[in-house]
Amino acid sequence: MRIFFQAARAIGLTVCLAAGTSAAISQTRNDDAANWPRRVVKLVVPTAPGQASDVLARLLADYLSKAFGQPFIVDNRNGGGGFIGLSIAAKSPPDGYTLVIASSGPLTVSPAVLSKVPMDTVKDLEPIANIALTPQVILVASKGPYKSLSDLIGAAKKKDLAFAIPPLGSTSHLAYAAFARSTNTNFNLVPFKGNVDSATQVIGGDVAAMYDTVPGALNLLKAGKLRPLAVAASQRSPFLPDTPTLGELGIQNSEAVGWIGLAAPVKTPPEILEKLASQVQRFLADPAVRASMKAQGFAPGDSATRESFKTTIRSDLAHWSKVAKEANIHVD
Structure with a gap:
């Protein structure tokens, strides 16, 4: 019986020590969080x-x-x-x-x-x-034939047009997929490694259009080399106040922000x-x-x-x- 009580006391002491250690660790973590940051x-x-x-x-x-x-x-x-x-x-x-x-x-x-x-x-x-x-925006060459999104969609339904995707599986690619589905259009997709290569081809007239983010395209837009046709967002971009959203143009379920x-x-x-x-x-x-x-x-x-x-x-x-x-x- 004495051995039993000694064992019980030992177990109880161990539990108390463990609980005390756990509480100390928890308190240390709380103190660290309260005083964060203390270093780089x-x-x-x-x-x-x-x-x-x-x-x-x-x-x-x-x-x-x-x-x-x-x-x-x-x-x-x-x-x-x-x-x-x-x-x-x-x-x-x-x-x-x-x-x-x-x-x-x-x-x-x-x-x-x-x-x-x-x-x-x-x-x-x-x-x-x-x-x-970083909302996506549909872009064409400023010196190209497409002055509006309806121009681009209309041309795509009459002839094969190329659309740049930088690269496959990117946000731009999925934004295009949603746009094509909503407008019942089908472009020839041309994948590039990045938006710079895509923009070069669009500006040169080898590719009809592309998607890019507003920040990514802003310098070329300011330089007058690209024309924005529509922003894939619920509201107009403050950087492109004259560019309509896809929703304003009657194209639903195509937001890409x-x-x-x-x-x-x-x-x-x-x-x-x-x-x-x-x-x-x-x-x-x-x-x-x-x-x-x-x-x-x-x-x-x-x-x-x-x-x-x-x-x-x-x-x-x-x-x-x-x-x-x-x-x-x-x-x-």
Whole structure:
């Protein structure tokens, strides 16, 4: 009997020690989150330097460095359609010291067209904030014969016209698929590695039209080399106020609005995520930031909270999966 009580006391002591240790760890984590950041924060950018996401990331990193009093440094990890950088971030410790620029392409388009992706874009990351919108716009050569979208559609129904896709399986490709389905048109698709090559062919008259984001096409539009025919968004772009939306032209179910957001590894403490979300909202409201974003053709993101951004990701993934299935688009 004495042995039994000694064993029971030993077990009870072990349980108490374990509980105490667990409580101490929990308290440490809470303290770390409350006092975050205490050191350098790495902002992974899954693109090469100079691309749209990188430009926006550097603007954000500079702002957050000043706001939090700690360095936020950009770490470019290009390749794999964005999944190299995203995977690195997703596998990092969820302590708030590794963040990632998360854009709509790899998070919602790639999973819709690829049979396998190296991560679960919904479950492996914690959405923080939607920073900028990048709606698609249908473009033709400014010196070409098409003055309106009806001109382009009418010509496509009478003869074979080429439409540039940069590249297959991209947001532009799925945007085209939705547009072609809604207008009952069929162009000859010409894939290119990037939008620069596509624009060159359109401007030269070898390809009739293309899709690109407003920020991506803005310089060529300002230079008068491309003509915008329609924006694939619910509202007109502030950068192209005279260009109608597809909806205004009677073309439904063809919206294609990309975005660039901020995310963290799953299980990052909510206190840290909320701190970041609040600062991103201040970032987007800052006059100097808005001027810089305007110069680059970025419209501020429309998901004001972490939960609304998460809803946007899930909704877009479902939308593009439906478009890819209906158009039988698979890129493997």
